[in-house]
Every structure is written in C-alpha cells, then in structure tokens.
Amino acid sequence: MKISLRTATPLHIGGSTVLTPMDYFEMGDQLYVIGETRLSQVLAQNRLIDDFIAEMVRSGRNFSLTVYMKKHGLLDRNAAEAVMLYKSTLLSDAPKEIRPFVRNAFAQPYIPGSAVKGALRTSILYKIFKSLPQHEKEKRLWQPVESQLSQIAKRKTEAQSQQKRFNAEREKKFFYSRLEAELFQGYGLPRSTVKTDPKFDLFRCLQVSDSAPFDADGLVIFPIRIYSARSQSLKKPSIISAECLPQQRTVEVEYAFDEKLWKEFCEESSKTHWGTPMKEFEPWLRNPWACQQEMCRDVLDHEAPFFMDEFDTDEKFLNNADLRLGWGGGLLSTSLCLLLPDDLRKKIRNLLFTDRGDAPAPKSRKIIDYNERPHFSMGWLRIEKP
Numbered sequence: 001m002k003i004s005l006r007t008a009t010p011l012h013i014g015g016s017t018v019l020t021p022m023d024y025f026e027m028g029d030q031l032y033v034i035g036e037t038r039l040s041q042v043l044a045q046n047r048l049i050d051d052f053i054a055e056m057v058r059s060g061r062n063f064s065l066t067v068y069m070k071k072h073g074l075l076d077r078n079a080a081e082a083v084m085l086y087k088s089t090l091l092s093d094a095p096k097e098i099r100p101f102v103r104n105a106f107a108q109p110y111i112p113g114s115a116v117k118g119a120l121r122t123s124i125l126y127k128i129f130k131s132l133p134q135h136e137k138e139k140r141l142w143q144p145v146e147s148q149l150s151q152i153a154k155r156k157t158e159a160q161s162q163q164k165r166f167n168a169e170r171e172k173k174f175f176y177s178r179l180e181a182e183l184f185q186g187y188g189l190p191r192s193t194v195k196t197d198p199k200f201d202l203f204r205c206l207q208v209s210d211s212a213p214f215d216a217d218g219l220v221i222f223p224i225r226i227y228s229a230r231s232q233s234l235k236k237p238s239i240i241s242a243e244c245l246p247q248q249r250t251v252e253v254e255y256a257f258d259e260k261l262w263k264e265f266c267e268e269s270s271k272t273h274w275g276t277p278m279k280e281f282e283p284w285l286r287n288p289w290a291c292q293q294e295m296c297r298d299v300l301d302h303e304a305p306f307f308m309d310e311f312d313t314d315e316k317f318l319n320n321a322d323l324r325l326g327w328g329g330g331l332l333s334t335s336l337c338l339l340l341p342d343d344l345r346k347k348i349r350n351l352l353f354t355d356r357g358d359a360p361a362p363k364s365r366k367i368i369d370y371n372e373r374p375h376f377s378m379g380w381l382r383i384e385k386p
Contacts, residue, residue, distance in 0.1 A: 035083065292322060302338060
C-alpha cells in the first residue's frame with residue numbers, strides 16, 4: 001500500500017558530509033551547488049583554470065567560490081545554470097558550511113525507506129515496553145539499562161586510566177541493541193539452523209520503499225540553532241545551515257507486510273523470546289503506524305510544557321504530527337528514553353553525551369530560528385493515507 005506523508009515542520013535527512021564555500025556560490029536568495037566537471041568547463045572557456053587553482057592555494061580554507069565568481073564576472077544566471085548540479089532557496093545568512101539532504105546519483109533528494117523503517121522499529125519497541133505492567137517494565141527495561149550504564153561507566157574509567165580513547169559514539173549506537181535483539185532477532189525459519197543472521201529478524205516482515213525523488217531544486221536551507229535549557233545563554237551563537245524539505249510538502253512511500261514470511265516465523269516459533277505468544281506482537285507489526293502515532297503523541301505531550309517553560313514558546317502546530325524522521329529529532333524521538341525515569345535519562349546524558357549534572361535530560365533542542373526566536377523543531381510529519 002502507499003503511505004502519504006506530509007511535512008508538518010522542515011525535514012532534514014543527511015549523512016556525514018558537509019558542503020563548504022568551495023562547493024557552492026550564492027546569488028540573491030538562491031544557493032547553487034556546483035558540479036566539478038561543469039565548473040571546470042566554464043573556467044576553461046574563460047581561460048581561468050590556472051588562476052582558479054592559484055587562488056584556491058592562496059586562500060586555503062578561506063576560499064569562497066561566490067567571491068571568486070563575482071570577481072571574474074561569472075555571477076550571473078547563464079554561468080549559474082552552466083555550472084550547477086542543483087539550487088536551493090537560502091534562508092540562512094552567509095553559511096560557512098551546509099548539511100546537504102540525501103540525494104540519489106542524479107542529485108535528486110528522496111526519503112530513504114530505511115529511515116522510515118528505523119522510526120517504525122523504534123516505535124514498536126516503545127509500544128511493547130510501554131504496554132508492560134510496571135514491575136515488568138522495571139525488570140525488562142529499567143534494570144537492564146541501569147546495568148548497561150554501569151558497564152559503560154566501567155569501560156570509560158578503564159579507558160581514561162589507560163589514556164585510551166573512550167568510544168562514546170559506539171556506545172550510543174548500540175545502547176538499545178541488546179533489547180532489540182531480545183525481542184526481534186534470532187527467530188527460526190524452515191530449514192535453518194543458525195539464527196544470528198539478520199534474516200532471522202522479525203522486522204524482515206515489514207518492507208518500506210524509498211520515496212520517489214522530489215524536485216532537485218525544491219529544498220530550503222534553514223538556519224538552525226541549539227537552544228539549551230537553564231543556560232546563561234539560551235541559544236548557542238553558531239548557526240547550523242541544513243537543506244530541508246519545507247513544511248506542507250507531501251511524499252509517498254510504499255509499505256508492505258510479508259504474510260508468507262510471518263507465517264514461517266510463527267510456524268517455527270510459537271512464542272517470543274519473552275515466552276509470550278507471537279500473536280501478541282502481530283498487531284503491532286502489522287500496523288506500526290499506530291505505534292508511531294502513539295509514541296509521537298507521548299513525545300509531544302512531554303515537549304509542549306518543556307518548550308513553554310524553558311524557551312517561552314509553544315508547538316501548537318504539532319498537534320496532528322504522527323511521525324518524526326531525520327536529523328534534529330533528539331533522544332526522545334529516536335529511543336526509549338521517554339519510558340525511563342528522570343534519573344536514568346540524566347545518567348545516560350551525563351555518561352554518553354555531556355555531563356550537565358541535575359539539569360533536565362535532554363537539556364538542548366535543535367530548533368529552526370525565525371526572527372531570532374525558536375520557531376520550528378524539526379522532522380515532524382503527518383500520515384495522510386491510508
């Protein structure tokens with residue numbers, strides 16, 4: 001079936017790369033990202049290859065393609081069309097670097113199915129743990145998290161005593177992996193003996209396609225700041241510029257549930273690793289969108305008073321958000337942290353991120369600025385169909 005998603009706030013899905021002033025130039029309210037081959041052809045036509053290289057060497061990291069093209073009379077529409085891969089509307093003043101949106105080989109942006117599926121996986125995990133009685137939640141979630149934090153703290157102390165690097169990013173990445181494995185992985189299939197391969201993960205039953213690519217020139221570069229609660233300076237001075245799919249844009253992904261594969265899992269394993277019947281998980285796997293909607297409501301119920309109390313603003317426009325994707329979502333939208341008591345959330349923040357003592361966890365938010373005020377939090381979408 002096709003699922004139609006509509007952005008409630010700007011959405012950024014990117015990778016680890018950034019664009020620098022060597023990769024783009026500005027003209028009016030548009031930012032043009034160049035193709036190297038196209039730029040070299042224009043420079044050759046104007047006999048500027050040697051001069052361009054010399055200028056790059058002289059300027060080093062301070063080189064600006066905008067300044068160079070303006071100096072040589074190339075900052076016009078004809079030259080721009082000749083050298084660009086794509087352009088974006090620029091709402092961020094003089095960006096020092098830009099986080100690009102994920103694009104295909106033809107420079108067309110799209111939403112990866114893996115991003116949607118990852119969000120659905122987290123929301124089903126959230127729903128399962130939320131549905132547990134309190135004593136079971138403490139046993140299966142709180143206590144394992146507490147134990148894991150103790151082990152991480154021990155590894156961190158050992159690394160520091162041996163003057164070795166503590167890999168906090170790795171610890172963050174795999175923090176909930178044991179809980180996921182306990183619930184979703186290691187289930188048998190007919191004619192199979194080894195169960196450690198990803199093909200024995202129940203989530204194979206859910207299939208989500210990449211969205212169709214959307215307008216290559218239709219993204220907007222927004223200014224994003226980090227706002228931090230209970231700080232001397234509410235917002236950090238630096239601005240992060242990122243290509244975003246703006247609000248009120250619709251994209252579609254295709255979603256399917258593999259009936260045959262689910263039947264094979266159930267034939268080989270009548271119960272989950274917790275000992276509960278597989279049929280208890282089935283409604284959530286069949287309709288992960290309902291799990292995602294419930295998790296979003298819980299996050300928004302938490303965020304609304306936080307934004308009002310800490311940042312003196314509200315997020316009324318998010319009342320109908322059903323899904324959160326991409327960069328800027330933060331811990332509450334991408335993990336089980338909302339199900340943990342405050343003291344455990346603070347321990348996670350202080351150990352794996354920055355030690356902020358008894359400040360709220362999480363303490364900061366990535367927010368799009370408007371007139372020097374927090375305006376949009378990022379990555380919220382509405383499910384419009386079916």
